[in-house]
Amino acid sequence: MKINQVYSILLGLSLVTSIAHAGLDRSVRTAENREPAIPRPEQDKVVVAKLAALEKKSGKKPNILWIVVDDMGYGDPGCYGGGAAIGAATPNIDDLARGGLKLTSCYAQQTCTPTRSAILTGRIPFRTGLTRPILSGDKLTKNPWADELSLARLLSDGGYYTLLTGKWHVGEAEGMRPHDVGFDEYYGYYSAQKEISQRVDPRRFPDLVNDPEKFKAFESIASDDHLVRGFKGGKTEEVSQVKSIEDMGRADKVLADFTIKKIKEAAKDDKPFFIEHCFMKVHADNFPNPDLGSLSAAKYYYKEAVAEVDFHVGEFMKTLDEAGVLENTFVFFTSDNGPQMDAWPDAGYTPFRGAKGTTFEGGVRIPGIAYWKGMIKPGRVSDDLFDLMDLFGTSLNLAGVSTDKLPKDRYYDFIDQTSFLLHDEGESAREAVYFWWGGELMACRMREYKAHVKVVLPQSTHMQIDMSVLQNVGLAPWLFNLYIDPKEQLPVGHRRNAWLATVVGKLKAHGATFKKYPPKDIGLGM
Ligand code: CA
Numbered sequence: 001m002k003i004n005q006v007y008s009i010l011l012g013l014s015l016v017t018s019i020a021h022a023g024l025d026r027s028v029r030t031a032e033n034r035e036p037a038i039p040r041p042e043q044d045k046v047v048v049a050k051l052a053a054l055e056k057k058s059g060k061k062p063n064i065l066w067i068v069v070d071d072m073g074y075g076d077p078g079c080y081g082g083g084a085a086i087g088a089a090t091p092n093i094d095d096l097a098r099g100g101l102k103l104t105s106c107y108a109q110q111t112c113t114p115t116r117s118a119i120l121t122g123r124i125p126f127r128t129g130l131t132r133p134i135l136s137g138d139k140l141t142k143n144p145w146a147d148e149l150s151l152a153r154l155l156s157d158g159g160y161y162t163l164l165t166g167k168w169h170v171g172e173a174e175g176m177r178p179h180d181v182g183f184d185e186y187y188g189y190y191s192a193q194k195e196i197s198q199r200v201d202p203r204r205f206p207d208l209v210n211d212p213e214k215f216k217a218f219e220s221i222a223s224d225d226h227l228v229r230g231f232k233g234g235k236t237e238e239v240s241q242v243k244s245i246e247d248m249g250r251a252d253k254v255l256a257d258f259t260i261k262k263i264k265e266a267a268k269d270d271k272p273f274f275i276e277h278c279f280m281k282v283h284a285d286n287f288p289n290p291d292l293g294s295l296s297a298a299k300y301y302y303k304e305a306v307a308e309v310d311f312h313v314g315e316f317m318k319t320l321d322e323a324g325v326l327e328n329t330f331v332f333f334t335s336d337n338g339p340q341m342d343a344w345p346d347a348g349y350t351p352f353r354g355a356k357g358t359t360f361e362g363g364v365r366i367p368g369i370a371y372w373k374g375m376i377k378p379g380r381v382s383d384d385l386f387d388l389m390d391l392f393g394t395s396l397n398l399a400g401v402s403t404d405k406l407p408k409d410r411y412y413d414f415i416d417q418t419s420f421l422l423h424d425e426g427e428s429a430r431e432a433v434y435f436w437w438g439g440e441l442m443a444c445r446m447r448e449y450k451a452h453v454k455v456v457l458p459q460s461t462h463m464q465i466d467m468s469v470l471q472n473v474g475l476a477p478w479l480f481n482l483y484i485d486p487k488e489q490l491p492v493g494h495r496r497n498a499w500l501a502t503v504v505g506k507l508k509a510h511g512a513t514f515k516k517y518p519p520k521d522i523g524l525g526m
Contacts, residue, residue, distance in 0.1 A: 027431035043423040063329040070283035073339035073348030087298025092314030106368025122392030122414035129522035137221040141523035153182025166278035179230035191223035249287035256312040267323035281305035284343035357465035359435035384428030411517040444507035
């Protein structure tokens with residue numbers, strides 16, 4: 001072979017490499033066990049300096065407050081097109097968006113437990129085994145937390161006071177409770193509202209509440225109905241019990257008051273705080289708080305719940321301000337999945353196709369607002385991709401906890417999005433979002449393109465959970481351009497879009513990470 005032939009082959013290879021590299025996928029893999037990210041060195045540099053200046057001024061690491069609503073739809077808050085227009089004004093959430101960064105492509109998992117575990121582990125639920133909500137009667141074969149390292153533990157070890165208030169829903173047995181997995185303190189309910197209130201709601205569950213034999217049988221498998229307070233390495237006590245639907249209606253005020261009290265205390269302390277406040281509302285079944293009076297124009301219990309959540313969000317922000325920590329606290333407001341349409345009209349609103357329980361946009365695209373006075377430019381809006389798991393990496397960075405502390409024997413799916421959120425013109429470091437349904441890899445979004453290889457289809461109007469089927473797509477994946485078809489109804493198809501192979505290739509590469517890092521089965525089903 002002549003030397004110029006070798007050169008031409010090498011030139012050809014390098015051309016192929018550069019073409020592949022210059023394609024749709026801008027991400028770079030920096031470690032075998034980490035999700036590839038888009039390098040953003042310039043904005044990273046600016047934000048490192050911004051954070052250092054703040055730390056010099058405040059003398060400590062920033063506080064972190066996550067506000068997680070249960071089952072709130074993308075279209076519920078006013079700043080996302082809902083609010084007063086759909087019967088429940090949300091002035092405080094809207095203020096948060098006006099004063100910070102509103103994300104319009106922010107993604108959760110499609111149900112509660114998967115999202116709640118993913119944001120605390122930085123890992124896709126199929127990896128940790130927490131693939132679906134834990135319900136009354138579920139028997140787990142092993143404790144998923146036994147070998148997981150939670151964000152709460154990492155921050156607690158890194159000098160933070162860590163608290164989870166409200167709904168947990170990631171296991172209620174000893175060893176699985178918030179104060180067993182890293183939180184210094186826990187004050188809340190282990191399960192979802194309906195799991196608790198069904199035993200005191202004869203109107204909705206007469207065959208349970210009014211039948212002593214069935215009621216007794218239910219009690220043996222029922223979720224805990226107590227407000228629980230627990231301390232890491234210390235005692236766990238039952239504060240009170242939900243004995244009526246009115247008690248359930250009052251629950252969120254009690255929880256919000258606790259968080260407010262703790263913010264005030266923690267603001268005076270030398271330690272920075274990490275508080276995850278998880279509302280019980282607006283998950284079905286919603287009951288109005290009888291002490292607060294009517295809060296919404298619509299009067300429906302769901303709408304009353306949206307308005308109540310908004311009220312408490314306003315109180316949290318007022319408390320941070322009055323405690324003098326507004327400029328040193330990163331606040332993130334979100335929902336853990338889309339609206340539960342099976343419970344309509346006790347359900348939220350999404351402008352998208354599908355709902356909780358599906359991997360169409362209605363199930364997974366949720367409100368996401370980052371607020372930080374003086375650190376996030378007011379009025380920013382971004383459609384760049386953000387996965388709620390990214391809160392894991394971003395919070396570690398803010399707390400100054402190195403990712404070197406993370407085990408190397410497992411795969412991490414989070415991306416550190418600190419500079420996306422804090423730079424005035426920040427761009428996302430996430431190239432793709434992957435959508436799972438239990439152990440099924442369903443879809444992938446890159447930029448405005450989303451390809452589905454499997455879909456969940458309701459067989460009756462609204463019944464996305466209780467009467468739906470899981471199906472493989474046909475010969476071609478369903479490829480949608482979300483900018484021209486946000487409702488995912490008109491596939492751009494295999495003939496009309498050059499990016500199908502790239503998006504499906506990305507999805508397959510993601511699936512391949514499970515070969516080296518196998519999933520964990522804890523008995524919830526794979
Ligand atoms: Ca939920």
